[in-house]
Amino acid sequence: MRYRKLVMAITGSAVLAATAACGSADQSTLEGKADDGALTIGIRYDLPGMSQRRIDGEFVGFDVDVAKYVAAQFDVQPAGITWREVRPADREKLIASGEVDLVVANYSITEPRKQQVGFAGPYFQTGQGLLVRATEEAITGTEALSGKKLCSVTGTTSAAKVKEEFAQDVELVEYGQYSDCVTALLAEKVDAVTTDEAILTGFVGQNPELLKLVGEPFTTERYGIGLAKDDAAGRGKVASAIEKMVSTGEWKAALDRNLGSAEIALPEPPAVTEK
DSSP, rough: OOOHHHHHHHHHHHHHHHHHHHHHHTTHHHHHHGGGEEEEEEESSSEEEEEETTTOOOEHHHHHHHHHHHHHHHHHHHGGGGEEEEOGGGGHHHHHHHHOOOOOOOBBBOOOHHHSSSSEEEEEEEOOOEETTTTTSSSSSSSTTTEEEEEEEOSHHHHHHHHHHTTTTTTTEESSHHHHHHHHHHTTSEEEEEEHHHHHHHHHOOOOTTTTSSSSOOOOOOEEEEEOOHHHHHHHHHHHHHHHHHHHHHHHHHHHHHHHHGOOOOOOOOOOOOO
């Protein structure tokens, strides 16, 4: 009798263990990582209007709002998000190592990057532009950069593109963050800053009396949300979350709230093509 009870107890435990195993998502997927109500999301800390860490420690910006909305679709509330600063040169490495679960950080979708990470989106579309001092009259676009000092961030291709395609004798200057470039611009150590207009717009909104955008955008940049390359289900759910954010009006509200102060025409939401 005791033997029979022991067998039944062992069998019952095995069934419960198997049921629990079947009920938990694969921890290598976004669904699995969000199972405990927590996600680690990579963002930038230094981009006004897009993603910025304020002096009080709070994270604000359009990318931050997008990240929170997507996380909520995985039942992860803001308190369950661990924010991680990611620099452009480190994004693929941090996703591949699992140090971050998602990257929402002005991350342009490109074919070389798609060989390393998965993308959902785009959730925003912009183009590369030029930022100058408000008093600058000589620089009106890329064609006026010859002999000038042009600043961008280490690990990006923005300044190199200008040199290769528009002004071969421009002097390139690189810093670790765009805020450093803007500081150098205001101190007249460089003549212009180049990167995506979405980023530059935030700095104009912060300093409208000191800075301005010039010329027309000269590239097309489609921002996607980066995640593990093989997580097809996670990619699909993130894409659906972006579409839901757009359809409910939350996308436009977030854009107006974070970038509307620059008084620059804001883009319409792009069609989500990476799912």
